[in-house]
Amino acid sequence: MDAHIEMVGPDVSAVENLIGVSLHLTFRDLCYTPNKGKDAKRILHGMSGSFKSGHLTAILGPSGAGKSSLMNILAGLKTSGVEGQIQVNGVDRKLKTFRKQSAYITQEDHLLSHLTIDEYIMAAANLKLGNKVSSSERKLKVELVMKTLGLTHSRHTQIGSLSGGECKRLSIGLELLNNPDILFLDEPTSGLDSSSSLQCIALLREIARSGRTVVATIHQPSSRLLDYFDHLYIVASGMCIYQGPIGSLVPYLNTANLECPSYHNPADFVMDVACGEHGNVLPVLVSTIDNGRLVYQEVYGSTLVMPSPPPKSRTDDATNVTITVTGNISKEKKRKTYPASFHTQVAILLERTWRSMWRDKMLTQVRFVTHFVLGLLVGTMYWLAGDDAASVLNNASMLFFNLLVILFASTMPTVVTFPMERNVLLREHLNHWYSLKAYYLAKTLADIPFQFIFPGLYVSIVYLMSNQPMSIERYCMLLCISICLALCGQGIGLLLGAIFDIQVAVFLAPTGCIPFVLFAGFLVNFNCMPSYMSWLTYLSFMRYGFEGSMLSIYGYDRSPLTCSMSYCPNRYPQKILEHFNMADSSYYWSVVGMLVFFLAVRVTGYFALSFKLKSMR
Template identity: 65%
Template sequence: MQSVKFNEWNPGTSSTRKYQEGASFDLTFRNLSYTTGKGKKAKHILHQISGSFKSGHLTAILGPSGAGKTSLMNILAGLKKSGIEGRVDVNGAKRKFKTFRKQSAYVTQQDHLLKNLTVDEYMTAAAHLKLGNKVSDKEKKSTIEQILKTLGLTNTKKTRVKCLSGGECKRLSIGLELIDNPAILFLDEPTSGLDSSSSLQCVSLLRDIARSGRTVVATIHQPNSRLLDLFDHLYIVAGGSCMYQGPVDSLVPYLQTMNLDCPNHHNPTDFAIDVASGEYGDVLPRLVSGIENGRRIFHENSPAILASPALSHDTGFYEEDEFDIMLDGNSKKKEKKGKNKDGLMYGAPFHYQVSILLGRTWRTIWREKILTTMRLTLHVCISFLMGMLYWQIGDDADDIFNNAGMIFFSLIFILYVAMMPTFLTFTLEREVLVREHLNQWYSLKAYYLAKTLADIPFQIVFPTLYLIPLYFMSNQPLCIGSFSMLLGILISMALVGQGIGLFFGAAFDIPVASYFAPISCIPFLLVSGFVLKFNAIPTYLSWITYLSFLHYGFEGSMLSLYTVDRPPLGCYQDYCHFRYPIKFLEQFDLTHSSYYLALVGMLVSFVVIRVGAYFALSFKLRHVR
């Protein structure tokens, strides 16, 4: 890969220019403790740990499984907020969370990417979202080309993500976060799943990024000797404490000071991990004490104690914290007003985010040939099958219950065929949302609105394609009004089904969602009015009918076909009790019902379910780490 100086990028944002002018962001943390659970179930992950990561250095966080290295990374990146004590500083000043999240980027261990976008399309969408509409398309294109050249992805810019190798996907994940030129880059196991050559390329790239003046921190699982030589700084965690902090070359001398001799031709980090795991006795307390739990950076010639802001050991407050507490009411109000004014921590305004996300979502749905083609084929095939099974029964008074059963089955079919693919695909796409949202690409509201708008056309087209053959094959009334009213009910049912799919896809993983999503509709099915007539439902349960979208759907569909002013149905027997539609409506207690109230009921259900899905997704994002 060709080496490009990252500080020469010029995307044009004010924050980027600030970095280009030579600003460095040193990350320092003091006395960090992290606890999960409460009471007897409380588990202490980190214990008063300290450390310092410098700009221009590539830092590796190492440690055995369960040591707390990923928790430390997530805290430093700002992804964990609860159960934490201690302090994180940027350039010696207390970290401001919102500003810090904009200055930093986090690359997760798994490369959660949209598989149907090309590399260039993905980078372009990221540039629009991160740099906004104030940066010209020419500047964005120049930035993208320079990043792709640096990452060695120029020849794959027209390749879809699903066709990339593991190393290329990892480089793309890094490149997406480099577009807005972050000052601090966090990476969780960036070499996981890569072969030795791809791992070497990846870490070499990270070193080049660090050399440009960025602070680059990565958790690494036992790197080999060649990878180890690329790192400037090691931070080894064991049992929630720091057992070593310093240059790579000083690791072996430090262990020797503790009478721990690394065998010749043995990987020093492998030896250190073995020591941390207790294979050389209970020496961990001595190692933690020797490095003062991260407050000391060990150099072979001159161990150094980290510089820190003034700290009161009696109170646990930093001096500037005390200053913040003494702010008067007016100052606090000004600070709050400033936060609100600067609350938009995204590169693009809301409407621009929605526009870009809508186009990207449309492209991914359209290219999902298997799913889209399958849904289209399923609607058409089931429509013709139903039409042949219920051939010409729509105007036969003797088959009126069969006709009602056909319509009710259609409602169930439209509901489930909209619900099932939605939660299956959205559960997978949710991981992409987590990565992009946490890296401040866009707001959750913009994403959710774009997601909702993008799928609405499909929920209109598919029910329409289903209804047209079935309607004419089953000989329903040749009236544009009846057809339009029934189509409105089916479309509303499809939207409700998609909303339920979004809710369960947002709230649960695939195994749980695939079980509970279909079952959740059964109570509404029982009180729909088809299985059990309305007047037969016990009074203490009748209130459920007002919550049942299937009740409104069945009511609206029956009123669409069997209006009071519809001519008498055909009768081919000696006597047909339901020849007049009013008799049928009386049978199902629908004579005083209103089609428009039924339609409103379905639309209210649609809105309530969508709002519930939004809050479920918001809750999931807050507790993702």
């Protein structure tokens, strides 16, 4: 089936219906130093160049040459440590406006695998086109894009079942919905076979012909693939060694006494040159082309001064701030505007997130089965212990163990899934789909129903099997504590997933919760803690969870327990609470303490995610 899908391919004839505005991108003396201090290493060294509309440009270079860094800077993904000047149509680039006019497609196709093509594109259309475009117009736009990319026949297929070529075309299509004038692609043929690569590049060429500026990094293209490009920009050691048409590459190399063998792929040969296999000729090539300031044209037999495109009148958003990229790129202070309103963004993202979570077996079926099985196991282990004074300590152990089950069952799924979704967030947020606040709010709201359902299932099974007081008030009190704890656990998972990669986050999730467990008041009694450490118990959400659980079962004038032995010193609930130093505790403040922790960890998670996205730039 995949083979047939790939052979169908995109409908390049439909691309001409997606007309873009001509924007010429020029950069001069571009330098990039990602780190500061003694370990600072400059990656780009004063590069210049020009990419014109209507042209499909390839940035070539060996690994580590700096082509991806150049692409990230031109696309606006990297802004710190950058020096130089970037212009659009001869005018200093306005970064906020530029991000609305351009789109960046990363090498990896970071997509939500549980959505169908139709659902994904419709959500993207609603976000990128906004409320100013009618529903019928959005649907027509979606149909046009899917026809253009040859995705109509598989529109109801989930992303996880698509081939590599289809995923790449979908990634391109998602960014074509709002007709970006400049399209950046990092290794668009990576992971594709030769046929899919040709289809992808053919599509990009047709997109460029519609008036757009299309720039793609290519590692080592075949000679057939190379013929699809109009313009080459070759990078070596952070400098430009060639800029010009494809047909002028071999004559240009001849000027440096570099003879490309007949019937040899020029791209392979120039990669060998860039890697130093033909001697130390890079300084000569860089000097000849003046590090990208000149364009070599075979028809003139010489290098030409790179023309600066004339300024073009264009109405820009009044909220944008001009960025002069001379010296370090300055920061913009005004708020971004998005095509869709904030509440529309939240609604669309909430629906999309809910669909994705509902279809994710890890987040639904596995969690349901886990809570059900553990509920039966714990209920069987503590069978009828809730009303027996001889089993008070066992019952308290069960209440504490319940907290551990709910904590880790709510933390780990988020820790495992969110780092993978973070890449989707980076791509979509960078390409101006939605604000981070809207995404984070939708992400928070989408998971709340699960934090009610799964703890409710577990608590109900354990409560009945362990013969806790048959009181709806006490049951609701214990359930409320369990839900609050699940929300705290999910917040911790979101925080760790926002900051760390999945390997580190999976390790820190259980180990990071150990201090909270230690100061909960069960493993070590409050009276036995050193005075200089006892204040830490007030920072432990597990303390509030354990106190709330104990007060739910034994507090508020519960009648004496039954005794299965001749003597039971813990028949009276008040004495049980005194044993755990909870006689004067308040259920109300236990709930408040957990909610405060929940809000604190959620706010911290938002700022951590915001910082993470900025640091990735």
